[in-house]
Amino acid sequence: MRVFFLAGLVGLMAVSLAARDPLAKRIARTDLSNLPTRTNIHAGPGEMRIQTLLPANTLSYLRFFQIGLMYPRSGIGHHYHPSDTEEMFLILDREAEFTIDGRTSLLQGPVGAPARAGRSHAIYNASDNEVWWMDIAVEVAGSPLNRGDTPRGSLDLGDDRVGAPLDAKPAFLTVKLYRDLLAPHANLDGGQGTVQYRRVLGPAVFTSNWAYVDHLLLPPNTTVGRHLHEGVEEAYFVMSGEGSAVIDAETAPIRKHDTIPVWMNELHSFENTGNEPLEFMIIGISREKGVLDKVVVK
DSSP, X not given: OEEEEESOOTTTOXXXXXXXXXXXXXXXXXXXXXXXXXXXXXXXXXXXXXXXXXXXXXXXTEEEEEEEEEOTTEEEEEEEOOTTEEEEEEESSSEEEEEETXXXXXXXXXXXXXXXXXXXXXXXXXXXXXXXXXXXXXXXXXXXXXXXXXXXXXXXXXXXXXXXOBOXXXXXXXXXXXXXXXXXXXXXXXXXXXXXXXXXXXXXXXXXXXXXXXXXXXXXXXXXXXXXXXXXXXXXXXXXXXXXXXXXXXXXXXXXXXEEEEOTTOOEEEEEOSSSOEEEEEEEEESSTTOOEEEEEO
């Protein structure tokens, strides 16, 4: 990773927001209240309510960024996508049964499981509780399916995973967004105070241009300093708390279950303005696979 410390902004703002929505409008706010329930998703059981926070092409190679509620005894059936898509199911609370390539384990949230391109996956909520769920999908750059040679799609396996045998330990990679795994970082990117941070997954995990999954927690009265990425775009999902986001010259309030897209060359920083921790999951997608950068501006 290349990191630079600069004294000014001259020459850094290659991306203009002139043709884009104001920051307060482009932040995706979770609101499931007016959305219909969906049933039989990939031949899965029960009902869910799903909102697309960031649609396709909001970020380079992004297929979608979704959030939803899995109602009791509901889920998404066993299926796979062709080699054009990598996907990750997550739950933000409670527990759910995750399946990757036919192997199933009960996982405690907040946790996720990435499914690399072509690998089958499913999720099922066997409990009596509602579970907050997320789904993030990134396209594989250069895939024939993305060049229009072959139709996109998915193949349902006709398996709702209800009553599937459970492995005590998962036989697949998991994304554990547990606070006790975080490490302290003082003055992150030139910010104020000590925050908690961890890179959960790096680019080697993915076959697509998906660069990383990060977990970040800001205690009250702390900040992440101003920085940008010349070749990486990000989505900051607020897991808990409230604060403010600054992108270039704009500032907007953020709160639990908001999603903030950040494009290449956009100067961004964050502040916890509340009384509780401000917690993020950060998704990074690189322009060139495996190439990461950061420019920190003092």
